[in-house]
Amino acid sequence: MQYSNKKIPGLVIAGLRGGNGKTVISLGVTAAWRDIGINVAPFKKGPDYIDAGWLSKAAGRSCYNLDTFMCSTDQAENSFLKNSAMADIALIEGNRGLYDGIDIQGRTSTAEIAKLLNLPVVLVLDCTKSTRTMAALLLGCIHFDPHVNIMGVILNRVAGKRHENKVKDNIKQFCNIPVFGSVPKLKAEDFPERHMGLVPSAEHELALESIKAAARVARKYIDLDGLYRACINASKIPAASLSSSTPPHNTLCEKCGQKTSMDCDTVADGSCGKGGGKTQLQTAPIPHIPKQERPIIGVIRDSAFQFYYPDNLESLEESGAILQEISPLKASDIPPVDAIYMGGGFPETHAAQLADNESFRNQLKALAMKGLPIYAECGGLIFLGKSLTLDGVTYAMSDILPVSFGLSKRPVGHGYTQVRVIQKNPFFPRGTLLRGHEFRYSHIMDIDYRENEMVFAMERGKGIIDKKDGFCRYNVFGTYTHTLSSCASSWSHAMVKQALQYKTQK
Missing domain, CATH: 3.40.50.880 (Class I glutamine amidotransferase (GATase) domain)
Incomplete structure (x- = not known):
């Protein structure tokens, strides 16, 4: 089923690696916007349940996963359009590093989702014990794929005002993109971790208090109004053509031998339209049940x-x-x-x-x-x-x-x-x-x-x-x-x- 292709303002919050604090910042921005009446449609890039559970609590509505390994690109895009249609803005939390995917082409990466949906990226930079190097890393990300719109950054785990100003000055000098906020180191007990991510919100007795704490952090340290306006302005930028925004892939369809991306029917649905064979989507819908x-x-x-x-x-x-x-x-x-x-x-x-x-x-x-x-x-x-x-x-x-x-x-x-x-x-x-x-x-x-x-x-x-x-x-x-x-x-x-x-x- 196809859904309205009306452009929904949005952003992708990404990082240079996993564990750099993007989940807490995503929660804070989502909850803080919700507190002032902005209807945020939350999404999690990748298969993660735990971050999605927290984002759902922060937004007061279901959080949907967007994954171009488990789904075709069409299916991922339809899910985004369907589940953000009635929102004021969509927020997608990335996973791992911005360009990290399953292969050297970066397929299934957060960057690929951003390009697919033509959404701007806000990078969360963990500034622990680093100043000028942050600008170098950011500059590398900006030039690594010019089709990814990195529209700004949020500094995280800054040690104080002096540290913050040094990082900001270098980003202004060498990268010339906005710094939307600067968040200090937070107390670990506000967001305890288990296994590969945050503790499931259902197991965390103080889940709502943690969401409120994240919202307070966002209001205090992030320019929420400026970030929202930047997302609205970015939504007016025309989408780039697929051929110019997506690098070529070298995966070959087993059935027809044609070059494909991750949305090849063979890869995503179990069969190729040219090669025939079974597909998991061939099951006929059940007739209406009284x-x-x-x-x-x-x-x-x-x-x-x-x-x-x-x-x-x-x-x-x-x-x-x-x-x-x-x-x-x-x-x-x-x-x-x-x-x-x-x-x-x-x-x-x-x-x-x-x-x-x-x-x-x-x-x-x-x-x-x-x-x-x-x-x-x-x-x-x-x-x-x-x-x-x-x-x-x-x-x-x-x-x-x-x-x-x-x-x-x-x-x-x-x-x-x-x-x-x-x-x-x-x-x-x-x-x-x-x-x-x-x-x-x-x-x-x-x-x-x-x-x-x-x-x-x-x-x-x-x-x-x-x-x-x-x-x-x-x-x-x-x-x-x-x-x-x-x-x-x-x-x-x-x-x-x-x-x-x-x-x-x-």
Whole structure:
């Protein structure tokens, strides 16, 4: 579906690397603008759930992920247009360094998103123990790709007024772009970190206070009015042509042999228009379902299971489902549902509480045995397993899939995934190519499976075991691979179809 191409003012907040403070500044700008009545549409570049959760709280509306590995460029652009259409301004928080991508061409980088959407970039510069060098780094970024509109910077972690003035003077002298703000070092306890990013907002008791603190920082140290005006003015600049703004790529389509970018049908959707073959987008939409016949899909959602893309939940509703949130941390009984969707999270931080809820675990297993469709990702996969062992203590899980999990101190699987569907299953046609991501600290201690129960062959990424993922038994599907439904719409149609079948048979 195409959406209005009306130009929405916006900006991309980027950095020279990960961990330079762009998330806190993005939160502060978003919350401060919201406080004065500006409707901000937040986006996160890349697959990250945690930053997106915080941005959603700061903006008071859903934050959507934009990713040109998991999605085609058309799909990413449509998501941006759809989800920013009613806003005053869009704010995209980048990830890693501005030009960091999956290859030497910089594909999937924050810079590529900025060019795709013709949005200006504001660079956050971590000025720790540096002055003139900041101007040199900035000048390099400006000239590295002249089609990226770096319209200004925000200095971060400055040590005082003298330090700030030295950096500003050098940027003025050598770069001639605005400095929209200068933020001092902040106290770490305002924004505690876990794993690769901020602690999930649902686990942070002082989340709203942290958002308010970020807004205060932005109001005090950033020229919010000047930044907003600059974004409005930048939106009046005509978009550059694709041929002049995007460097050539050398990826060849496997089916037709033509040179493609990341939006090649083969790469993004599983087949090539020239070469034929299956594509995950060929699943026909479900016919209109009368309200009284719509299936109920339970969404396992609480502080243990909180990683859901809003696109996925909305796609289920658009396909005809009614969503009902269920918490295994609070509920002892599972309400009447026709399917269950279990997202990722950190079940390890709630392992004892999940294990103690024996009633919920037993009901979930009994429903699975009766054929209830269950789709689980990452943390949800762990809860479907037999047990989770932490520091020598073993906690019982749902015992639906015969897998025992442990937890490592370092990531076991981390990054983008590409999987080929090779076995029959309820959710994806065989032959489909899917792109997603995995990020986990859990490891497999013991597993019992048959070859035909592992649906995914990993073409990129680690998976569950031996480059295989997607453990499917009964009507239950557990995977470490997270996918985005705006790039894989057949998933939501299949999920609702399975729920309807269960509803009519039970």
